[in-house]
Amino acid sequence: MMSEPVVIANRPHLARLLLLFWLAEVAVGLLFAAGGLRLFGPSENGGAAVLILMGLVLTAAGVVMAGLCWRIARLRGAAIEMTAEGLLDRRLSERRLPWAAIRWKVMFNGRSYAVQFDLSEPVRSEAAICWPQRALGLFSRMLRHPEFTLSTLGTGISAHELGKRLERFSSASS
Template sequence: MPEPVIIANRPLTARLLLPVWIIQTGMGLVFALAGLRLLGPGENGAAAVLIILGLVLAAAGVVMTGLSWRSAWLKGPAIEMTAEGFRDRRLSDQLIPWAALSWKLVFNGRGHAVQIDVAEPWRGNLGGFWAQRALGRFNRLFRHPEFTVLTLGTGRSAHAIAALLARFKPATS
């Protein structure tokens, strides 16, 4: 088995992004409220579009705020890979045995992300931070693995994290 890998948490970027996500959430709510004010007789659908897009923007902002918050204030390492298993402390404090973990590098439209699935019964005990669970539901819509191993706060790219994971367990196809 390879030497253990410990990836330190580097919170500066996450702390800098927190106000951005908070502002995005607020702007989404402002758009939704503006759409509500436009509702009425003779409305041509623009109000409904404004409400829906505002709520989507706000929901994404809430999730991204949660993800950034967790990375911004996390004490200790972000990711640990040992012979026993994998732990991403931004997802959960639980160690995931290698036998229960499958992963792959996914192109998500803008860039690449390392995404993982956790088999039962470990999945049931994983818990997971609420923002990661919300992002997991979104990932499932696109038939990707449930959880995302964030690059935020690691100082590593998705490709670099994938290369480290591949030392312990090959990617699933």
């Protein structure tokens, strides 16, 4: 017996608010970097370099997170659809990902719980994952976590609740 399709609507309100926060972080990061550049000179003892580095890190993180929030904030309709054919998370990709290619689990990622997953080839290469998710995926892989995140932002449900819905179609990996 096949499970009934699961459709999770996009709820963009929090993403819109967070978008403002991440854009402010980009601005603060640029101010730090500009301040460091102004201080940079022959008598500088390393503080300017730290300001520049901090500013660039804040700016990069803000750009990625603003990109993710922007995608969620402007999405109309369903955010996630789960059917017997696969998973479609329109905040991640416009392509349906077959269950056989997904290895997922609910895990604590250092800040909170998240549904994270890897995709097997050739699905991974053909999935056309959006750039913010690919950037976050690089960071996840550095931490030896599954590459992609099934974001709870814009769904109104927790990672554990999302995992329960995923289990209707595919078992979690260990």
